[in-house]
Amino acid sequence: MAINIINPATKSVYKSIEETDSAGLNAAVENAKSAFEIWRKTSAAERTQAMHRVADEIEACGAELAEIIVSEQGKPMAIAQMEVGGAAGWTRYNAELSLEPVVIEDSAERYVEEQRLPVGVVASITPWNWPLMIAVWHIMPALRAGCSVVIKPASTTPINTIKLAEIINKHTVPNLVQVVIGGGRAVGEPLVKHPDVKKLVFTGSTPVGKHLAQIAVADLKKVTLELGGNDAGIVLENADISKVAEKIYMTSFINMGQTCACLKRLYVHRSKYEALSDALTKIAAAQVVGNGMDEGVTFGPVQNEKQFNSVNAMIEEAKAAGAEVIQPSLPAGLNGYFIAPTLIKDPKHDMSVVCEEQFGPVLPIIPYDNLEEVMSHAIHKEFALGGSVWGEECPERDWVVEQLDSGTVWINNHAEVLPHIPFGGNKDSGMGVEFGQEGLLEYTVRKVVNRAK
Structure with missing residues (x-):
């Protein structure tokens, strides 16, 4: 056949x-x-x-x-x-x-x-x-x-x-x-x-x-x-948004979010929430979506129809439940499985876009006030592939590293794999x-x- x-x-x-x-x-x-x-x-x-x-x-x-x-x-x-x-x-x-x-x-x-x-x-x-x-x-x-x-x-x-x-x-x-x-x-x-x-x-x-x-x-x-993984990133109160925004975007949307170790859930201290959301919105809007063969394109399609439908269903569910969906318009004339880099603000913890692995170009951004409380959500019951903490050196940063139970924990980075560094997941x-x-x-x-x- x-x-x-x-x-x-x-x-x-x-x-x-x-x-x-x-x-x-x-x-x-x-x-x-x-x-x-x-x-x-x-x-x-x-x-x-x-x-x-x-x-x-x-x-x-x-x-x-x-x-x-x-x-x-x-x-x-x-x-x-x-x-x-x-x-x-x-x-x-x-x-x-x-x-x-x-x-x-x-x-x-x-x-x-x-x-x-x-x-x-x-x-x-x-x-x-x-x-x-x-x-x-x-x-x-x-x-x-x-x-x-x-x-x-x-x-x-x-x-x-x-x-x-x-x-x-x-x-x-x-x-x-x-x-x-x-x-x-x-x-x-x-x-x-x-x-x-x-x-x-x-x-x-x-x-x-x-x-x-x-x-x-x-x-x-x-x-x-x-x-699978549903990697969480925790942005601390002392994070410098000008330093971390670009890297957070890249490690969330590399390969259109179709990477096991992508940052897939972003928890941001409320004091930095709007500033980081705005910075990520600007970066997403600057992407050139299109056929990867075309010069200047920075953002391609989802790989297949099944995944395209799955990611879109998550986005629509979040929108219907009241979350704010920030999604740049697609260029005219595209005929493939295209989804623009999508940010979802204020999603609920039980939404599929948060509790399941999206494996596509969508990032939920969740505000928090209490670090200990948010860690109970950031540590996934099933997945433990990667996790990250973003911020300047402080006892809180060390505490987050200690709490995360994933196979790899990054500090001010995510999704970096190198040939000489062992890589693997815990739990499921x-x-x-x-x-x-x-x-x-x-x-x-x-x-x-x-x-x-």
Whole structure:
């Protein structure tokens, strides 16, 4: 069956691609398994060199990859180019990581060391918001550890993943990364169930992640999950609005708000509420909304119709319940899934735009008077991916950092992820860790060698 890839800026068909059937899925896993037996025997130096060659070609194909990203995902060209650059940089970082044995004991009685072996064939399932970058986040530590990968990209954004796999297989060993195409039930679940798959790494929604983890644990596969978030930012009474407004906007609306670790709920001390709301309104109004291929565009469409409808429903619910919705007018002539960067003032805590993850270009701004009281709302019962506090150094700022229970807490920043800093969520926002040395170890199994003297 053919799957049509829709350009979200135009609603036209960008490309069509065949869904992977069961025979194709089995062949992909078998190919990856055979490639793993070759790749696992390569030296650390060989892997490093090969991965740098991959990074070189990602950069050489940067213009093509960026155009693919804009065409199937919708983000403005400048952000797509940033995604390509990040993909190359992340590849180079992982290429230089080490898995040398760790000596645990060297005494008169024994010599004990911990070794790390590649886990085997990895099943990677990626979302549509950062299709190239998240594929790299999954694949590159797997390759550095000595694993092979079968990746299922989102059905709405598979083309750049196919190109990435071609680049990798060209510079490593044939079939090391296999791409399968299709929906979760038709392709994703059978991939996770496959007996030759030894690890699942998934980025996406919490319900789907939990479901796939239940499948994976049936035969004790290793699992890494980066799931939903509803990140809160707390703006203190002593915050300098002129310093923080631009960064708050950027970390809330990056990629049109379609980022797991975006700032999604903003709690502002009442003394600074109107000033910050006004500053964010001006920044939002200055955005150039349109097709990401067009010069000067800074704000693209929502990626797909389902998400477009979901975000609009949240906005309309808030408006009907009496919240103030601040939404710039869209330029005439747009035909895609466009929503202008939207601010919602004075929403109630039980509105879906506050208590659920919007994953789109809308930010609720909630005033508060009492810091301790507002923390009871800021700390989400289910999600704990990221959180932030904004203001000058003071005991209140330290207290907020101490109270937030998310996997990452930022101070005067949000949504910053870096290749050398471990990243992962608490509660229903994830399981395991990505990035850095700790993230690399998720693609390995431990082997302890205990030698008596």
